[in-house]
Amino acid sequence: MSKRGKVWLAAAGIVEYESKYLVVMKKYGGLKGKWSFPAGFVDPGETVDEAAVREVYEETGIVAETIGIAGIRSGVINNDISDNLVVFHMKRTGGTEITETAEIATCAFLTKEELLADPRTSSMIPSFLNGMDQFMTEMNPGNQFQYTTYKLMYHTPK
Template identity: 45%
Template sequence: MSNREKRGKVWLAVSGLVKSSEGHWLVVKKRYGGLKGQWSLPAGFVEEGETADEAVIREVKEETGIDCTVKGLIGLRTGVIKEEISDNMILFLLEPIKEGKIIHQEHELYEARFMAPEELLLEKDASILLHYLITENVSLIKPGIDGINPGDQFGYTAYKLFL
């Protein structure tokens, strides 16, 4: 069964805006998909048994080798593909734990690097979402709240709020 079949018709993806201490953004250039050859944020799908914020940390690490912490929730991108597939992506703000060397995932990415947002705006190959994030100057970030139990009857093994 392919990943596409496994996901069914409702997709949940995550994307991470990783900002360096100088304010540069971690961007990747994908080898496949709708963003092939374009600069975009590291992203991927939430897997079974993980929360969305755990998924974004894993995806950024897999794609770039950079360990991060989640600073909060930026927002949601949601759409429908060909009137059939519900395509949803949660965007998080992340911070590198230590700014080490980028080791990009060779088979998925052409390149990964930190770039200044002003420089990204001038890139013809920057994704529409990147342009929006830069020009809209997103400042309202929802921090994560952990350690809440909504009730034992639900059986949650992980439960977090971003409010």
Template identity: 45%
Template sequence: MRKDRGKIWLGVSGVTVNEHGQWLVVKKAYSGLKGRWSLPAGFVNAGETVDEAVIREIKEETGIDCKVSGLIGFRTGVIRDDISDNMAIFYCHMLDARQQVTIQEKEILEAKWLYPQELAQDETTSVMLKEMASNQFEKHQLEAIEGINPGDIFGYTSYRLFFKK
């Protein structure tokens, strides 16, 4: 069942990297990305930050627990002159190299670890992922700064800044 997200969408995706430098990628079972290599991704839910959302989405789609290293990109577009579609893209590392990929069968056809060079040459790689595979974005990521409170008056229960250090 599809949720009504209104006309301003905020999604997240994450490049999760293993100890060999491979990326965790998925082939979705639906949408315009059906059967194409893309990143685990989804929408931000009420009550969570974007970095919490990407950790949840990666876990839900692949079974992999990860940690956000930084923000590496942002995708934005307008669908049919009506819907503002936005996505924060994060760089992540798996927490335990022994974890096994376990797909969410309703949404994911396949998930595996591939090298960026393999993705850049694969005809079934999504446009965004191909572009990412040809760049060294991890050198330019914005890193999370935690432990900051802008003031109790705002009522934040979770708060992070992302800046280049």
């Protein structure tokens, strides 16, 4: 069993700046070659919002702060591992873009229209950018992830 055990917790950041969204293209895993929001696992001794801030900085060089919760992605891998991601709305406060790291092939600020038109955009991005007005969506993000259950839950202001 991995050091994370069978319940995983990660954080992602939706950083909007000048009507564009910060996205990364990872070099590995199921998101290799796909635009996705900066994200990663919560480290011991760290809160989920702190993890989002850290991951955005580590993957992109952009300094940002959390300003709200966009939603949660919760799935089960192979009927065994609970994989959970808290997605935050974030505000850029500084930093300069990094073009490449050990994990990231590239990062960029792209418009909603660019992301929705690009076939390399991960399946989760359109759901969050289109401002879902429902609470939950079930979907299959791709067989490469081996999810047996996959749900997106959105913040729905009253």
